[in-house]
Amino acid sequence: xxxxxxxxxxxxxxxxxxxxxxxxxxxxxxxxxxxxxxxxxxxxxxxxxxxxxxxxxxxxxxxxxxxxxxxxxxxxxxxxxxxxxxxxxxxxxxxxxxxxxxxxxxxxxxxxxxxxxxxxxxxxxxxxxxxxxxxxxxxxxxxxxxxxxxxxxxxxxxxxxxxxxxxxxxxxxxxxxxxxxxxxxxxxxxxxxxxxxxxxxxxxxxxxxxxxxxxxxxxxxxxxxxxxxxxxxxxxxxxxxxxxxxxxxxxxxxxxxxxxxxxxxxxxxxxxxxxxxxxxxxxxxxxxxxxxxxxxxxxxxxxxxxxxxxxxxxxxxxxxxxxxxxxxxxxxxxxxxxxxxxxxxxxxxxxxxxxxxxxxxxxxxxxxxxxxxxxxxxxxxxxxxxxxxxxxxxxxxxxxxxxxxxxxxxxxxxxxxxxxxxxxxxxxxxxxxxxxxxxxxxxxxxxxxxxxxxxxxxxxxxxxxxxxxxxxxxxxxxxxxxxxxxxxxxxxxxxxxxxxxxxxxxxxxx
Numbered sequence: 001x002x003x004x005x006x007x008x009x010x011x012x013x014x015x016x017x018x019x020x021x022x023x024x025x026x027x028x029x030x031x032x033x034x035x036x037x038x039x040x041x042x043x044x045x046x047x048x049x050x051x052x053x054x055x056x057x058x059x060x061x062x063x064x065x066x067x068x069x070x071x072x073x074x075x076x077x078x079x080x081x082x083x084x085x086x087x088x089x090x091x092x093x094x095x096x097x098x099x100x101x102x103x104x105x106x107x108x109x110x111x112x113x114x115x116x117x118x119x120x121x122x123x124x125x126x127x128x129x130x131x132x133x134x135x136x137x138x139x140x141x142x143x144x145x146x147x148x149x150x151x152x153x154x155x156x157x158x159x160x161x162x163x164x165x166x167x168x169x170x171x172x173x174x175x176x177x178x179x180x181x182x183x184x185x186x187x188x189x190x191x192x193x194x195x196x197x198x199x200x201x202x203x204x205x206x207x208x209x210x211x212x213x214x215x216x217x218x219x220x221x222x223x224x225x226x227x228x229x230x231x232x233x234x235x236x237x238x239x240x241x242x243x244x245x246x247x248x249x250x251x252x253x254x255x256x257x258x259x260x261x262x263x264x265x266x267x268x269x270x271x272x273x274x275x276x277x278x279x280x281x282x283x284x285x286x287x288x289x290x291x292x293x294x295x296x297x298x299x300x301x302x303x304x305x306x307x308x309x310x311x312x313x314x315x316x317x318x319x320x321x322x323x324x325x326x327x328x329x330x331x332x333x334x335x336x337x338x339x340x341x342x343x344x345x346x347x348x349x350x351x352x353x354x355x356x357x358x359x360x361x362x363x364x365x366x367x368x369x370x371x372x373x374x375x376x377x378x379x380x381x382x383x384x385x386x387x388x389x390x391x392x393x394x395x396x397x398x399x400x401x402x403x404x405x406x407x408x409x410x411x412x413x414x415x416x417x418x419x420x421x422x423x424x425x426x427x428x429x430x431x432x433x434x435x436x437x438x439x440x441x442x443x444x445x446x447x448x449x450x451x452x453x454x455x456x457x458x459x460x461x462x463x464x465x466x467x468x469x470x471x472x473x474x475x476x477x478x479x480x481x482x483x484x485x486x487x488x489x490x491x492x493x494x495x496x497x498x499x500x501x502x503x504x505x506x507x508x509x510x
Contacts, residue, residue, distance in 0.1 A: 001039070001441075002441050002442070003038070003039030003040060003441075003442055004037075004038055004039065004040070004436060004442065004443045004444070004445070005033070005038045005039060005040025005041055005042055005206075005209065005442065005443075005444050005445075006033060006038060006040075006041060006042070006444065006445055006446070006447050006450065007042040007043075007385070007388070007389065007444050007445065007446040007447065008029065008041070008042075008043070008446070008447040009043055009044040009055075009389070009459065010022075010026065010043055010044075010046070010068055011044075011067070011068075011097060012447070012459075013025040013026060013029060014094060015090075016089050016090065017070070017071060017088055017089060017090055017102070017105065017106075018090030018092065018097060018098050018101050018102045018105070019067050019068075019097045019099075019102045019106075020068075021067065021068040021069060021070045022068050022069065022070040022073060022193040022194060022196075022197050023070035023071075023072055023073065024072070026197050026201075027197070027200060027201075029041070030200070030201045030204055030206055031204075033204075033206050034204045034205070034206060038206065039205065039206060039207060039442075040206065040207050040208075040209050040287070040442060040444065041201065041206055041207070041208055041209065042208075042209035042210075042211070042289070042444050043208065043209070043210060043211065044056075044211050044389060044459075045058060045210070045211045045212065045213060046064055046065050046068070046194075046210065046284060047059075047060055047061060047062070047063060047064065047065060048060050048063045048064065048065050048066065049065055049067070050217050050219065050220070051217070051219075053097070053099050054460075055211075055213075056213045056291070057213075057217045058213070058216070058217060058220065059142075059143070059217065059219070059220050059221060060135070060139050060142075060220060060221045060222060061212075061213075061216050061220070061222050061277050061280075062135040062136075062139065062222075062276075062277065062280050063135070063136075063139045063187055063190075063221075064187060064190035064191065064194065064284070065190070066106055066107070066110060066186045066187075066189075066190055067102050067103070067106050068190065068193075068194075069106060069109065069110060069186075069189050069190055069193060070193060071084075071085045071088045071109045072085060073193050073196075074109060074112075074113050074189065077192075078116070079112070079113035079116045079117065079189075080109065080112055080113060080116070084109075084112055088105045088106075088108065088109050090102075090105070110182070110185065110186050110189060111182065113185065113189060114181070114182050114185040114186075117185060118181075124188065125181065125184055125185055125188055128184070128187070128188040128191065129184050132187070132191075134276060135276065135280065136184060136187060137180075137184075138221050138224075138225040139183060139187065139221050140180045140181070140182075140183035140184045140187075141169060141172070141173060141180055142154070142221035142224055142225065143183045143221075144172075144176055144179040144180045144182070144183060145157065145161055145172065147179065148172075148176070148179075149161075153218070153219035154219060154223075154224040155218070155219070155236050155237070162236065163236075164224060164225060164227075194284065198284075202286070207286035207287055208284075208285045208286050208287070209285065209286070209287045209288070209289060209336070209444070210281060210284055210285030210286075210287070210288050210289065211288075211289045211291060212277070212281050212288055212289070212290050212291060213291045213292070214290060214291055214292040214293070214295050214296075215242050215256065215258035215259075215260075215292075215295075216258060216259075217258060218238060218241075218257060218258065218259050222273075223259055226273060228262065228265045229261060229262055229265055229266055229273055230259040230260065230261060230262055231259060231260040231261065231262050232259060232262075237304060238259040238260070238304045239260075239304060240260055240301040240302060240303055240304060240312075241255070241256065241257045241258060241259060241260065241301075241302055241303075241304050241306075242256045242257070242258040242259075242260055242295070242299065242300070242301070242302075243255040243256045243257070243300055243302050243309035243312060244256075244292075244300050244309060244341060244342070245300055245309060245310070245312060245342065246309075246310060247341055247342055248341075248364070250462060252308040252309065252310055253300075253308060253309030253310055253312070254309055254462055255302060255306065255307075255308050255309040256309075260299065260301060260315075261318075263318045266318075267321075270325060271322055271325055271326075274322060274326070275325070275326065275329050275330075278326055278329075278330055278333060279329075279330070282330070282333060286334065287334040287335075287336065288333070288334065288335050288336065289335075289336040289338055289359075289383075290335060290336065290337060290338060290356075291338050292338060292341075293337035293338050293339050293347070293350075293351065293356075293358075294339060294341060294342070294343060294347045295317055296317045296318065296319035296322065296323070296350060297317045297319050297344075297346040297347045297349075297350045298314045298315065298316060298317055298344075298346060298347075299314070299315055299317055300312045300313070300314060300315075301313055301314075301315045319350045319354075320350065320353060323350075323353075323354050327354070335354075335356045336356060336357055336358075336359065336383050337351045337354065337356040337357065337358050337359070338358075338359055339351055339358040339359060340359055340361065340364075340388075355381075357381045357382050357383050357441065357442075358381075358382050358383070359382065359383050359384075359385060359388075360372060360373050360375075360378055360382050360383070360384045360385065360440065361373055361384075361385050361386075361387060361388060361391065362375070362384070362385070362386045362387070362394070362431055362434075362435060363386070363387050363391050363392075363394070363397050366405055366408055366409060366412075374412075375434050375435060375437075375438040375440075376438075378438045378439050378440045379439070380439050380440065380441050381441060382440050382441065382442075383440065383441070383442045383443075383444060384435050384438055384440035384442070384443045384444070385435075385443075385444050385445070385446070386431055386432060386435060386445055386446065386449045387446055387449065388446070389446070389459040389460050390459075390460055390461075390462045391446075391458070392455050392458045393446070393448045393449055393453055393454060393455060393457060393458055394428050394431050394432075394449045394452075395419075395421045395425060395428055395449075395452055395453060395454045395455075396454050396455030396458060398419055398427055398428070398431075399419060399454070399455070400455075412434075413427070413430045413431065413434060414430075415427065415430045420452075421452045421453065421454055422451075422452045423450070423451050423452050424452070425452040428449060428452045429452075431449075432445055432449065432450070446459075
């Protein structure tokens, strides 16, 4: 079914608590989507974040980001008092996330809720722990051990904990059961709130598109608890790490530093860890985008300790074998393949064999006449974007184009006018309208593009670990509230009138 949607991370929603979360802000945005007849809301990974506050370097491939837990929902559930809830509010800048503040305050909120549950109803934690035991206990123990070691990475812990010695782990659990229980409670609260909100959003006929990074962080519970699944030496150091060679985004390539998979070991249990991960993702989302899909065909391997990703080598992936097993286990899994970057025939063949839709991005369209990103070259089985979280905004992109490239784009759009930003920008809306009129089954527009914002609101700069302008944080709250009200009229003034719903902002194109 054809449809459209908006890309906006949950952290970017305006909130009283310094970061967007599962509060009323999530429903206000869902109301906006419903008013525009949107069928999809795409978010970034919801896993517990790690280095650089990036959701793509999470501490766990399974655990949820506790920063999204809403204190008001905790209060309404009886876990916090009104006074406790009010004490958690943030009075700083509404334009970026103050992560240091949020880490402390949200942890304080979870701790207070945990103390309440311990006194009133621990059965809910036992039930939840039993339901999610396969990943939850390792996560809770890992995080409690991390606290014990003052946040040091697991590969710097004392030997008995570093090597996941079962006797030492059992002794630790007995001595620190309350600390381990805190992290079980953290995930229980995340799950309880997200299930509530997701059902409300789904009841509005809006689906959630999630995002799954292909790799996991070296300093993660996944590598610590399952070192056999990763390409590590006898001292638990990576032999080679992940990245991509020099490309459109970065002249030195992107050195991600994630440990690579040991596929030979994974084959022994029929890729059970991957199966558990996919199963978990579809408990959180309705549709799943798999980031860096091309690595399932071939992946770029760089020596551990290298200064950049220039000198690496392509290694054969495990795509066909893995996805045949996943398709058998999860025949209804609705997956999007992020097939951007250096794409060759092998990647294309793998995507076609899986049947997964690929991605098309307008900002990549004008590099050549035969680019698959040109809207007239789209096939139906694709997801089209004006830009992704890794791109600048459409307005920022338009402003960066040289005279020849801009003239080519203007001719393609059939519109020649001054470049202006804001929700009434004719050029930005011409780009959006062109995407919506394509044959793509789904079109996703980043919220910044709906509002016509510039480069300073981009979410991320690939290959740059720190200092990103938005830092995976909040979009300007006052501007967002205005944008929610003004975006739909701006679309109509441009002349977009979808046949299926005359009042719609974004919907199925004629």
